[in-house]
Amino acid sequence: MRYLMTLALLSAGLALVQSTVSPTESALWRCRDSSGAELSGHTGADRAEEACSNRALASPGQALEMRPSSFGITATIPVATVSSPTPAPMPHPAPSSAGVPLSFNDPVYANVTSGASRITLPPGSSRTDLSIVENSGEPTIVCKGSCSLTRVRIQSREGVRCVSGNINLTWVYITATGVGSDHADGLQCYSPGSTGTVTVKNSTFKMAGATTAGYFSADNWQGSHVFENVLFEGGNHGLRIPADGGSSVSLKNVYFVRGSFRYGAYLFDAVNGRRINIEQWENVRWASWRGDELVLGDLIKQP
Incomplete structure (x- = not known):
C-alpha cells in the first residue's frame, strides 16, 4: 500500500501531517502535548484539522500523531512552538504617599x-x-x-x-x-x-x-x-x-x-x-x- 504524505502548516503555526488512504481504511488523528497526553482526536482525513482544537493550539510544544487504524504505523511530528507574547516592560513602582523618594533604595x-x-x-x-x-x-x-x-x-x-x-x-x-x-x-x-x-x-x-x-x-x-x-x-x-x-x-x-x-x-x-x-x-x-x-x-x- 502506498501512502502519500504531505506537510501542511496550519495558520496558528501547527505542523500537520495529512495522509491519503484507500476508502476502506480510516486514519486516527490525535493531537498530543509534550508529555504525550492526548488533547483531542478525530477519525478521518477530512477532519484532520479538527484534531487540534483551539485549546490545543494555545499550548506550546505540542506533537501531532497520525495512526492509520489498519496498520501499526505511527508518525509523531514536533509542532512549531507557539511563541509566548513578549512581556510588557516592568512599570515603575508607585511613588511614596509623601511624594518624595524615602531612601536610596526607594x-x-x-x-x-x-x-x-x-x-x-x-x-x-x-x-x-x-x-x-x-x-x-x-x-x-x-x-x-x-x-x-x-x-x-x-x-x-x-x-x-x-x-x-x-x-x-x-x-x-x-x-x-x-x-x-x-x-x-x-x-x-x-x-x-x-x-x-x-x-x-x-x-x-x-x-x-x-x-x-x-x-x-x-x-x-x-x-x-x-x-x-x-x-x-x-x-x-x-x-x-x-x-x-x-x-x-x-x-x-x-x-x-x-x-x-x-x-x-x-x-x-x-x-x-x-x-x-x-x-x-x-x-x-x-x-x-x-x-x-x-x-x-x-x-x-x-x-
Whole structure:
C-alpha cells in the first residue's frame, strides 16, 4: 500500500501531517502535548484539522500523531512552538504617599542603570533611570546648561553642580557625605553672573559630615529656584540661598526633618541689606521618621 504524505502548516503555526488512504481504511488523528497526553482526536482525513482544537493550539510544544487504524504505523511530528507574547516592560513602582523618594533604595529606582563615574552634561542633555556611586569629592553630575534628570540617584561627597539654563530634577535622590575639609552640597548653583531656573520636584537631599547645605546657591548666581514635593535632611542647613544666590525662591510641599540640621533647616542670608524674594511658601512643614515611615508635622512659618 502506498501512502502519500504531505506537510501542511496550519495558520496558528501547527505542523500537520495529512495522509491519503484507500476508502476502506480510516486514519486516527490525535493531537498530543509534550508529555504525550492526548488533547483531542478525530477519525478521518477530512477532519484532520479538527484534531487540534483551539485549546490545543494555545499550548506550546505540542506533537501531532497520525495512526492509520489498519496498520501499526505511527508518525509523531514536533509542532512549531507557539511563541509566548513578549512581556510588557516592568512599570515603575508607585511613588511614596509623601511624594518624595524615602531612601536610596526607594522602589522608584527599581529600573536604574548603575555607574561609578562622574559625568558632565552639555546643554540640552537629559538622563533617566541612572544610579551613580562615587567618592571623588568633585561634583558627580555637572549641568553645563539646560538639562533634565529624572529618576536619578547619587551617593557621593558632592552631588550636582548647576552652571546655567533651565535645569529640572524630578524624582532625584542625592545623599552626600563630606569628609575632611569638604564643604559638601547636595546641589550647588555656581557660576558668577550666570542665570537660569532650577526646578526640583519629588526629590530628596540627605546630607552628612562636612557639609554646607542640601541645596546651596551663592556668589552672584542670578537665577530662580523652584521646589515642589522636596525633602531635606541633615547638613549645616537643608536649604541655603543668600540674596546674591538668586532672584527668587518658591516652596510648595517642602519638608525638613526636625533635629537633623547642625544650624537650621534653612538660611536666606542678607547681602547688602536685602534677602532673596520668597515668591511662594505653601505647606512647608517639619517632618520626622517613624521607622521607615515619613511623618509630616507642624507647619513652618514663612520667614
